[in-house]
Amino acid sequence: MTNSKQARPLDGWRILVPRGGPWGDGVAASLRAQGAVPVVAPLINFAPTTDQAALDVAFARLAAGEYDWLTVTSATTVDVMFAQRAEVPRTTRIAAVGETTAAALQAVGYDVALVPERDNSAEGMAQQLIGLETEPRRILSLRSEIAKPVLSVLLRDAGHDVDSVVAYRTVGVPVTERIKRDVENGRINAILITSGSVAAQVREQFPEIPDETLLAAIGPRTASDAGKAGLPITVIADHQTVDALIEAVSSFTLPHAADEHSS
Numbered sequence: 001m002t003n004s005k006q007a008r009p010l011d012g013w014r015i016l017v018p019r020g021g022p023w024g025d026g027v028a029a030s031l032r033a034q035g036a037v038p039v040v041a042p043l044i045n046f047a048p049t050t051d052q053a054a055l056d057v058a059f060a061r062l063a064a065g066e067y068d069w070l071t072v073t074s075a076t077t078v079d080v081m082f083a084q085r086a087e088v089p090r091t092t093r094i095a096a097v098g099e100t101t102a103a104a105l106q107a108v109g110y111d112v113a114l115v116p117e118r119d120n121s122a123e124g125m126a127q128q129l130i131g132l133e134t135e136p137r138r139i140l141s142l143r144s145e146i147a148k149p150v151l152s153v154l155l156r157d158a159g160h161d162v163d164s165v166v167a168y169r170t171v172g173v174p175v176t177e178r179i180k181r182d183v184e185n186g187r188i189n190a191i192l193i194t195s196g197s198v199a200a201q202v203r204e205q206f207p208e209i210p211d212e213t214l215l216a217a218i219g220p221r222t223a224s225d226a227g228k229a230g231l232p233i234t235v236i237a238d239h240q241t242v243d244a245l246i247e248a249v250s251s252f253t254l255p256h257a258a259d260e261h262s263s
Helices: 001-005 021-033 052-063 075-083 098-109 122-132 148-158 177-184 196-205 220-228 242-250
Strands: 016-017 037-040 044-048 069-074 093-096 138-144 161-172 191-194 214-217
Touching: 016 177, 021 177, 021 242, 044 196, 052 138, 052 161, 069 075, 069 122, 075 098, 075 138, 075 161, 075 220, 093 098, 093 122, 093 138, 122 148, 138 148, 148 161, 148 214, 161 196, 191 196, 191 220, 191 242, 196 220, 214 242
Parallel strands: 016 037, 016 191, 069 093, 069 138, 138 161, 191 214
Antiparallel strands: 044 161
16 A cells, blocks of 8 residues: 555545646546546636637738747637637747647647747746847737736837737636535645636635645746735645646645544
């Protein structure tokens, strides 16, 4: 028993996965491999943009080769691109904000030319692009409705021609009463916080989270957004990847485990 316990550091843990779809399935599989019981409870989903015409025009220009760069700041944007069969010609290079977004792009057949080396944020991506491109370029920036246009502003200030287009809206998804009860009763041992919008939904949908429930943020920016939403983050992943997030959780002892195994 001891060996399997060492091999599976999350034995006995019940962990809430806040997004569904292929992403949620992948995270659930990784958690199971570590011995945990994943509870997939999508807290956010994406809804169509309120200005589909603008997005259609942007995708047509993209396919026609009018852009030097396409910037993608979330895996959800990739879902929208894939659903709408967005065509990215070889003459257009794609910049992804981080490894998760880059992996999502590659999974559906898009090539990624740039991922920020250090700062996986809109600012980090802008600084790297500005350093790389000294001549003015035409750039398409796809974003969520709630995202601040930080990237577009920085790129425009550096002399680039940027079309900033809303690709989707983020909407909250109410969880079942059972999951709400399980969180409030402490039956869920950890909650993965993967974005600011997830943090806002966790705060809103679970007003009473027990102190011993571990709240794990995927990176410093998400932790900061969670703090603003009033969520006390327990641990922050070293890298903005799901593997690093799961590893951060596995470094903790299962709450109450000491009471059950007082050896």
